[in-house]
Amino acid sequence: GIQVEQSPPDLILQEGANSTLRCNFSDSVNNLQWFHQNPWGQLINLFYIPSGTKQNGRLSATTVATERYSLLYISSSQTTDSGVYFCAVNTYSNSGYALNFGKGTSLLVTP
Amino acid sequence: SQTIHQWPATLVQPVGSPLSLECTVEGTSNPNLYWYRQAAGRGLQLLFYSVGIGQISSEVPQNLSASRPQDRQFILSSKKLLLSDSGFYLCAWSHAGGSPFFGPGTRLTVL
Numbered sequence: 353g354i355q356v357e358q359s360p361p362d363l364i365l366q367e368g369a370n371s372t373l374r375c376n377f378s379d380s381v382n383n384l385q386w387f388h389q390n391p392w393g394q395l396i397n398l399f400y401i402p403s404g405t406k407q408n409g410r411l412s413a414t415t416v417a418t419e420r421y422s423l424l425y426i427s428s429s430q431t432t433d434s435g436v437y438f439c440a441v442n443t444y445s446n447s448g449y450a451l452n453f454g455k456g457t458s459l460l461v462t463p
Numbered sequence: 464s465q466t467i468h469q470w471p472a473t474l475v476q477p478v479g480s481p482l483s484l485e486c487t488v489e490g491t492s493n494p495n496l497y498w499y500r501q502a503a504g505r506g507l508q509l510l511f512y513s514v515g516i517g518q519i520s521s522e523v524p525q526n527l528s529a530s531r532p533q534d535r536q537f538i539l540s541s542k543k544l545l546l547s548d549s550g551f552y553l554c555a556w557s558h559a560g561g562s563p564f565f566g567p568g569t570r571l572t573v574l
Contacts, residue, residue: 395565
């Protein structure tokens, strides 16, 4: 099956710093998504980004499908950005839509 | 708007006991439904998905099973729990080909 690798696995930032999270995938995908899992376990959709660049406030994402990677940028980080960031790609099974997740980047933003 | 519910929120069960986790979706019809498990260490693993009532696809062989008795109800079951079944179970829904939206999860501890 498709492999999804995220880096770095762990990241500690001081409030106000910027960061870049990377997601590499091993095969062509139909779509790619970024999620944030907060400390209570809730998974929040951040971006649905099969290609190109999108921005939402202090977060932005870029996917270069031809080179099989995606980047998530966090600017002016805040303590509420802490949590785990997942990249997930989808492949179409016989009759469904299945997401393959990376292992995540665990981010801690300190005051 | 659509909402997704899971219960219970937490569960502690002895080894060998049965399991039933429930997920319901409101505000949409004929959704795709998914069960994911997140073991300690972050990665999410797709267990089952369903594109319609009574239609279940299993991604990983295990002692768990899933059922979809109604359009917006998805149930995860086991006849006899193992220690390795401990984890965080997430239900999700999506439109066909669309982004999944995750429920709040059930934290299961098998002792």
